[in-house]
Amino acid sequence: QKEVEQNSGPLSVPEGAIASLNCTYSDRVSQSFFWYRQYSGKSPELIMSIYSNGDKEDGRFTAQLNKASQYVSLLIRDSQPSDSATYLCAVRNTGGFKTIFGAGTRLFVKA
Amino acid sequence: EAQVTQNPRYLITVTGKKLTVTCSQNMNHEYMSWYRQDPGLGLRQIYYSMNVEVTDKGDVPEGYKVSRKEKRNFPLILESPSPNQTSLYFCASSSQGAVYEQYFGPGTRLTVT
Numbered sequence: 001q002k003e004v005e006q007n008s009g010p011l012s013v014p015e016g017a018i019a020s021l022n023c024t025y026s027d028r029v030s031q032s033f034f035w036y037r038q039y040s041g042k043s044p045e046l047i048m049s050i051y052s053n054g055d056k057e058d059g060r061f062t063a064q065l066n067k068a069s070q071y072v073s074l075l076i077r078d079s080q081p082s083d084s085a086t087y088l089c090a091v092r093n094t095g096g097f098k099t100i101f102g103a104g105t106r107l108f109v110k111a
Numbered sequence: 112e113a114q115v116t117q118n119p120r121y122l123i124t125v126t127g128k129k130l131t132v133t134c135s136q137n138m139n140h141e142y143m144s145w146y147r148q149d150p151g152l153g154l155r156q157i158y159y160s161m162n163v164e165v166t167d168k169g170d171v172p173e174g175y176k177v178s179r180k181e182k183r184n185f186p187l188i189l190e191s192p193s194p195n196q197t198s199l200y201f202c203a204s205s206s207q208g209a210v211y212e213q214y215f216g217p218g219t220r221l222t223v224t
Contacts, residue, residue, distance in 0.1 A: 008151075034212065034213075042217075042218075043201055043215040043216060043217050043218050044154070044201070044215050045215070046212050046213065046214070049212055088153065088154065090154075097142065097144075097159050097161055097167065098156060098159070098169060098170070099144070099156060099213070100156075100170075101146075101153045101154040101155070102153055103151060103152060103153035104153055
């Protein structure tokens with residue numbers, strides 16, 4: 001079992017729809033969770049971080065964390081073609097310095 | 112401008128020829144890390160450093176060396192590169208505060224023939 005799993009996609013949604021990206025992790029002691037966006041040929045950029053159970057909203061983005069289910073998700077509301085990218089889920093343990101990334105989910109937003 | 116820089120951006124080399132990829136950050140970050148990215152495998156951590164003279168192995172350290180003599184620099188050394196080290200390499204840094212949000216460099220595409 002991979003430590004951080006994501007559906008590779010591609011996930012295709014129409015412009016204006018909600019895109020839902022999911023991630024599961026295997027290590028129960030994980031404490032810090034991150035979503036990065038990576039455009040083709042570019043470096044990853046951080047878009048959301050979440051540390052507590054529940055929802056965290058930032059503009060059109062909402063991160064959701066459920067530690068009991070070992071599940072973290074990212075919702076993108078009012079999806080735009082410029083949101084088309086690969087979204088990487090990353091997990092880090094408390095006090096640890098290792099970061100484990102999922103393989104990423106490719107998102108296509110159709111105009 | 113706050114940034115992480117890497118050099119070179121592209122490199123083609125031959126098996127066994129030692130090379131160094133440099134990484135520098137201007138944000139006074141304590142934590143720095145090296146990753147490689149391969150299709151279908153995502154980002155895998157090679158080495159990381161918590162501060163000057165403090166480094167540790169990530170998940171795929173074999174064939175790589177690092178050093179952290181200055182806070183701003185964290186070079187990646189391939190003493191004897193092999194074709195399986197052909198990959199896209201990223202350096203990242205973050206502050207050692209309550210959050211560990213990493214800022215990535217632009218990447219170095221390495222081809223070993």
